[in-house]
Amino acid sequence: MHIPDGFLSPQIIIITFAITIIFWIIAFKRVKGRLDERQVPLMGLLTALFFAAQMMNYPIVGGTTAHLLGGAALGIILGPFAGCISMTIILVLQAFLFGDGGLTALGANVLNMGIIGVFVPAFIVLAFNKITKGKGLLVWVFIGAFAGDVLAAIAAGAELGFSQPVFQYGLNVAVPAMAINHSVIGVIEGVVTAVLVGVLLKLRPDVLSKSSVLKSLPAVKAAQENTE
Amino acid sequence: MPLKTSLRDLVEGAESLVYVEDLSNKKGLLQSINPLVKLAITLFMISASLFVPSLSYLALMCVIPIVLSLASKIPLRALLTRTALIPFFAAVISLPILFITSGAPALNANFGLFNLTVTIEGIQRFLIFTVRVWFCVASLTLLILSMGFTAFLKMLASIRVPSIVIQLFSLTYRYLFVSIHEIQKVLIAKEARTYINRHTINLESLRHSGALLATIFIRTYERSERVYMAMKSRGFDVNNTNKSSIPPLRKKDLLFVASTTVIFGLLVVL
Numbered sequence: 425m426h427i428p429d430g431f432l433s434p435q436i437i438i439i440t441f442a443i444t445i446i447f448w449i450i451a452f453k454r455v456k457g458r459l460d461e462r463q464v465p466l467m468g469l470l471t472a473l474f475f476a477a478q479m480m481n482y483p484i485v486g487g488t489t490a491h492l493l494g495g496a497a498l499g500i501i502l503g504p505f506a507g508c509i510s511m512t513i514i515l516v517l518q519a520f521l522f523g524d525g526g527l528t529a530l531g532a533n534v535l536n537m538g539i540i541g542v543f544v545p546a547f548i549v550l551a552f553n554k555i556t557k558g559k560g561l562l563v564w565v566f567i568g569a570f571a572g573d574v575l576a577a578i579a580a581g582a583e584l585g586f587s588q589p590v591f592q593y594g595l596n597v598a599v600p601a602m603a604i605n606h607s608v609i610g611v612i613e614g615v616v617t618a619v620l621v622g623v624l625l626k627l628r629p630d631v632l633s634k635s636s637v638l639k640s641l642p643a644v645k646a647a648q649e650n651t652e
Numbered sequence: 653m654p655l656k657t658s659l660r661d662l663v664e665g666a667e668s669l670v671y672v673e674d675l676s677n678k679k680g681l682l683q684s685i686n687p688l689v690k691l692a693i694t695l696f697m698i699s700a701s702l703f704v705p706s707l708s709y710l711a712l713m714c715v716i717p718i719v720l721s722l723a724s725k726i727p728l729r730a731l732l733t734r735t736a737l738i739p740f741f742a743a744v745i746s747l748p749i750l751f752i753t754s755g756a757p758a759l760n761a762n763f764g765l766f767n768l769t770v771t772i773e774g775i776q777r778f779l780i781f782t783v784r785v786w787f788c789v790a791s792l793t794l795l796i797l798s799m800g801f802t803a804f805l806k807m808l809a810s811i812r813v814p815s816i817v818i819q820l821f822s823l824t825y826r827y828l829f830v831s832i833h834e835i836q837k838v839l840i841a842k843e844a845r846t847y848i849n850r851h852t853i854n855l856e857s858l859r860h861s862g863a864l865l866a867t868i869f870i871r872t873y874e875r876s877e878r879v880y881m882a883m884k885s886r887g888f889d890v891n892n893t894n895k896s897s898i899p900p901l902r903k904k905d906l907l908f909v910a911s912t913t914v915i916f917g918l919l920v921v922l
Contacts, residue, residue: 428738429698429788430781437699452814459816465883466876468823469831473872475824476831477865479661497865509817513824520804521669521825523734523793527691528698590702592746592781612858619862624869631873 425493425580425606426518427533429526433587440583441531447508447539454505463634467502471510474498475517493609495541495576496569496617501624503636504546511538532583536576545572545617550637558641565621566614573613577606662832669801669828671730676800680724681908683798687807689905693912694795698788700916707776709919710783716915717790726797734793739786746781750774801825827879834868 432440459467474494494514498507515533518524525533545568552564581602585595593601624632629647632638639645676683682690697716704710721731755773762768799807808818842864880888 428742428785429792430701430742430785434699434702452817456814456816461884461888462880464816464819465823465880466873468820469827469872469876469879470869471820471824472827472831473834473868475828476662476665476835477868479665479832479835492865501869509820513817513820517821517824517828519792520796520799521672521801522665523738523789523796526698526788527695527792527795528788592749592777615855615858616862616865619859620866620869623863623866627866628870628873631870 425533425537425577425602426515426525427529427536427580427584429528431526431584431587431591432529432532433590436583436587437528437531440529440535444531444534444539447535448512451505451508455509459506467506467510470498470502471513474510475514478514492616493537493541493573493576493613495537496545496565496572496613497620499542499546499572500549500565500568500617500621500637501632501635503634504543505636507542507546508538511542514538532580536580536583540579541572541576543572544575545569546637548572553637553640561625561641562618562622566618568614569617570610570614573606573610574603577602577610662836666829666832672797673800675726675730675797676803678725680726680798682720682724682726682794684904685798685908686901686905687799687803688810689901689909690795690799691807693909694791697791697912697916700920701784701787703920704784705780707780707783710780710787713916713919714783714787714790717787717794720794724794724798726794730797731790731793734797735786735789738789739782742785743778743782746778749778749781753777830875831868831872834871838864838868 474497478491478494495507495511498510501507502510512534515525515530515538519527519530519533545565548568548571549561549564552567553561556564578599581599582595584591584602585593585598588594591598621632621638625638625641625643629641629643630650632641632644633648635644639648685693701710701713704713717731718728721728750770751768751774753771753774755771757769758772758775759770760767805818805822808821809815842860
């Protein structure tokens with residue numbers, strides 16, 4: 425889903441950067457107040473973990489493989505604002521160290537994977553967690569991760585489609601191509617994220633106490649009280 | 653999970669980071685340029701290429717990354733191998749353009765029911781897109797290979813990125829190697845205990861992957877506490893980043909900016 429340089433038109437580059445910068449400012453202001461000295465190493469290490477986890481391959485069909493995006497997991501576990509900053513760090517380092525995703529496309533890539541891919545799963549889980557009071561949580565984690573992945577892919581397709589004539593194809597080709605491809609990856613992302621959250625809730629619910637999405641769960645509250 | 657490809661990607665990722673550090677320490681043209689100037693020029697070069705509609709000018713522009721690579725002691729082979737994949741992908745996805753663009757026919761192939769015609773305009777559109785993507789990828793690759801992580805952090809500080817964010821970048825980079833090693837260990841341990849050598853996607857394998865990630869997550873969480881203690885005992889302060897600023901602009905930087913601007917300005921205007 426990393427859009428390289430040379431694929432987006434100047435107008436789309438400016439629009440996506442403008443939206444992303446607004447989110448960066450809001451996310452940083454929200455996180456800055458809560459990010460104490462002890463949490464900086466935690467967030468750095470978790471960002472490094474998800475960065476490395478993106479290098480793990482999952483088989484799809486015919487010998488092809490897919491990578492985990494990790495946006496849903498970061499959004500749900502760290503909260504959407506901290507997750508957005510973590511994902512931004514991953515995407516900036518991927519662009520500046522590996523050339524994955526372009527410099528001019530950084531705004532678009534952060535918008536797709538660091539904002540849509542993080543906020544959509546977090547809000548889906550948060551909303552349904554409140555409505556269902558924690559029942560069927562892992563199903564909502566799956567749906568959130570799947571929706572985040574597919575919507576991020578649709579946004580990438582729309583950005584490419586609107587970039588004609590710099591990009592070769594219009595919306596009618598770019599959006600379905602991205603959405604269909606990422607529906608499969610979305611299922612993988614959904615299952616892996618749901619199992620990850622499920623295992624953490626079972627084994628170490630205290631590590632989720634900093635998550636604005638999951639901290640209201642009884643298991644997390646109880647674990648937090650025990651550690652205090 | 654296909655162990656070989658995962659391990660290969662992890663090892664290649666770590667090797668690439670070390671290689672970038674090696675090249676960025678060489679004494680070449682780009683390595684001697686102020687990192688902020690390098691970033692601005694790379695952005696300018698990539699943006700300018702979007703406004704160049706002529707194939708011949710784009711092809712001419714592609715000489716610039718090659719010349720800069722030679723002047724910066726960056727092996728041409730490294731530049732070409734690192735820039736091969738994305739333009740190849742761009743070429744594959746734009747192949748249909750050869751056939752669906754209307755214009756003067758250049759080639760015609762008859763397959764009974766199908767009649768495929770490649771047009772001259774189609775070839776031009778295909779080449780403009782692929783060559784432009786190569787130029788953009790090559791420009792970014794040169795920036796990556798000549799910068800190094802320390803210069804990258806200094807560049808962030810010079811554009812007033814908050815110190816907490818710089819600390820996060822620094823920690824993420826440092827612990828990326830540890831995370832890569834941790835994932836490798838867990839993947840090999842899992843493979844050694846797995847009897848079924850079936851690498852197809854199914855719910856069971858995805859559940860194993862999620863559980864594996866959870867295990868690494870918990871280990872990382874526990875390590876972060878130890879890292880914090882170790883950092884604190886060595887005087888860590890979240891607001892105190894390395895204030896050593898990047899060197900001021902020199903004549904060399906200004907000359908580099910002027911020459912690049914003139915070359916690209918001419919290519920865009922002409």
